[in-house]
Each structure stands twice: as structure tokens, then as C-alpha cells.
Amino acid sequence: MRGAYLPRLALCCNMEFRSAQQAILQLIRTVTPADLPALLEWMRTTRDFEEFTQDNNDTMLKNIAEDLRNCLPLESMLPSEHLALQKIQQRPEPTVHVDAFLYDEDFIDSLCEEGKMSRNYCMVCGSHQTAPLGFISHSFSLMELKFIYHHVLPDLSGKLLVDVGSRLGTVLFGGYLYSSALQLYGVELNGDFCKLQEMIIEKYQFADRIKVLHADICTQDSLLQNADVVIMNNVFEYFLDEAEQARAWEYISHNVRKQGSLLVTVPSLEESFSGLQVNIQLPFWVEEVPLNYDVYPEKDIDREALEQIHLYKIL
Numbered sequence: 667m668r669g670a671y672l673p674r675l676a677l678c679c680n681m682e683f684r685s686a687q688q689a690i691l692q693l694i695r696t697v698t699p700a701d702l703p704a705l706l707e708w709m710r711t712t713r714d715f716e717e718f719t720q721d722n723n724d725t726m727l728k729n730i731a732e733d734l735r736n737c738l739p740l741e742s743m744l745p746s747e748h749l750a751l752q753k754i755q756q757r758p759e760p761t762v763h764v765d766a767f768l769y770d771e772d773f774i775d776s777l778c779e780e781g782k783m784s785r786n787y788c789m790v791c792g793s794h795q796t797a798p799l800g801f802i803s804h805s806f807s808l809m810e811l812k813f814i815y816h817h818v819l820p821d822l823s824g825k826l827l828v829d830v831g832s833r834l835g836t837v838l839f840g841g842y843l844y845s846s847a848l849q850l851y852g853v854e855l856n857g858d859f860c861k862l863q864e865m866i867i868e869k870y871q872f873a874d875r876i877k878v879l880h881a882d883i884c885t886q887d888s889l890l891q892n893a894d895v896v897i898m899n900n901v902f903e904y905f906l907d908e909a910e911q912a913r914a915w916e917y918i919s920h921n922v923r924k925q926g927s928l929l930v931t932v933p934s935l936e937e938s939f940s941g942l943q944v945n946i947q948l949p950f951w952v953e954e955v956p957l958n959y960d961v962y963p964e965k966d967i968d969r970e971a972l973e974q975i976h977l978y979k980i981l
Contacts, residue, residue, distance in 0.1 A: 766807035811840035
């Protein structure tokens with residue numbers, strides 16, 4: 667690269683769009699012809715520019731979370747979710763549903779300070795013996811979404827992604843902002859949650875790439891067969907009885923068969939199948955892809971949550 671323009675460009679700070687555009691083009695024209703293709707390919711595929719766009723995407727998702735919080739009770743569950751509510755109440759330790767997308771740790775702390783939420787329960791009524799409450803979420807947190815789209819999945823340009831049990835739409839909205847997926851389909855059985863997703867899609871103008879189907883996933887054979895990526899977050903355990911779970915997994919395994927396509931699950935398939943009567947031979951269907959859970963060195967990262975995320979390649 668010829669260096670004559672570099673000192674001048676380095677001094678140009680806080681340029682407006684047109685000036686910045688011209689400066690970039692001017693700089694590119696100084697690249698030697700032999701290196702220009704490599705530079706353009708790097709500019710097209712690199713994630714080095716994420717720091718300039720990431721804050722805006724994060725802010726938009728936080729605004730979406732606020733919109734959804736305003737439409738839901740604190741526990742983020744609806745009266746129509748009878749079985750899920752019953753299963754949470756039947757857990758061995760007291761457990762509450764706290765949606766990880768709507769409420770991050772700082773938000774939970776503020777709610778606890780205001781007395782609207784507690785992290786502990788009293789083991790003996792009226793005493794000082796307390797124990798931590800169990801928290802469960804049916805949505806990915808912002809951190810988990812970024813981990814999936816930035817570190818788990820490859821470039822999704824031209825790809826079709828399907829979120830099974832899309833609920834609040836977090837996977838879809840994250841995919842719209844953090845990936846180049848051509849189409850993002852959510853399949854959700856609960857009509858109330860479909861309406862919430864459609865509200866967000868309309869407000870933020872996501873309809874060009876996001877579609878939500880109010881349907882049972884076991885009616886969507888064609889969609890699953892054509893999917894390049896299928897995401898399933900805690901999708902059946904709390905919403906179906908064991909026989910229905912087994913039927914749904916058999917259906918998924920028969921239709922998600924596109925060679926090389928990807929399956930993202932929470933928890934692992936082995937854990938999901940535990941206790942179910944299913945005839946699915948995992949070694950003949952999928953191969954697990956090892957993930958690097960150390961991509962976030964920060965101490966406040968919930969590594970345990972990241973380790974629940976598993977990636978499989980369809981054989």
C-alpha cells in the first residue's frame with residue numbers, strides 16, 4: 667500500500683458520512699492490485715467492524731425487551747401455560763420463572779432492592795433460615811444470543827433458520843440483528859405469544875426476514891426439511907407430557923435430515939431424551955460439534971448457561 671495518504675487520513679476525525687465514504691474509497695485505491703481482492707474479501711466477511719454496530723443492535727434488543735416487559739406479568743408466563751406452570755411448581759426446590767431476555771442480573775438486583783422479587787425463600791416460615799430460589803428461563807439472554815450468533819453458528823448468508831417454540835421471538839430478533847440469515851421462521855403453538863411477536867415485528871419492521879407461524883411443529887415437515895439451522899431452547903420439557911415429547915422428538919428426527927444442516931439445543935439431546943421412550947439413534951443422525959465456551963473472559967459471564975448450549979451437525 668502506498669503510504670502518502672495515510673497521515674492526512676489519520677488526522678481527519680469526526681467526519682460526516684460523505685467525507686468518510688470518500689476517505690475510505692481513497693484509501694482502497696492505494697492498495698496494490700495484487701492485494702485488493704484479499705482486502706475486499708476481508709471487508710466483506712470480517713467481524714472486526716462489530717464494535718461499530720454492536721451497541722446499536724444491543725440497544726434495539728433492550729428496547730424490544732422493554733416493550734415485551736410492558737405486556738407481560740413479572741413472571742413472564744401466561745395463564746394459558748397450564749402445564750408449564752404446574753411442572754415448575756412440582757420441581758423439588760422452589761422455582762420461579764424469570765425470563766433471561768427480559769431480566770438480566772442487574773435488572774433482577776434492582777427488583778430485589780425494590781421488594782418486587784426475591785432470590786431466596788424461607789425454609790421455615792417466620793425464621794431466618796433461607797435458601798436460594800431456583801430460577802428457570804424459557805428464553806435466551808442477550809449474552810447467550812450473541813454467543814450463538816457470533817461464536818456457535820457460521821455465516822448464515824442465504825440460509826433458512828427455524829426456531830422451534832419461538833415464544834417471545836428472541837432468537838428471531840437476535841438472528842435479524844446479529845446474523846445475515848435470509849429467512850428466520852418461528853413456530854409457536856401459543857397464540858398469545860404469536861401476537862406479541864407480531865407486535866414487535868411490525869414495530870421494528872422485521873417482516874422482510876422474519877415470519878411467525880402459529881402452529882404445532884409436528885405439522886411443519888417441509889419447513890424442517892428445508893431448514894439450514896434449527897434452534898430448540900428447552901422447547902418440550904415444560905410444555906408437553908412425556909408421550910407428546912417423545913412424539914415431537916421422533917418427528918423432529920425424521921424431518922431434520924438435510925445433510926450438513928445444524929441443530930442448536932438447550933439442553934443436550936442426551937439430556938432431552940433422558941426418561942423418554944424414543945427410538946432415535948443419535949450416532950446415525952447427528953454429530954456434536956465442540957464449542958469454545960471461553961470466548962468471554964469477563965468474570966461476570968454466566969459460563970454455566972453457555973455450557974447448556976449444544977451444537978450438532980446433521981449427518
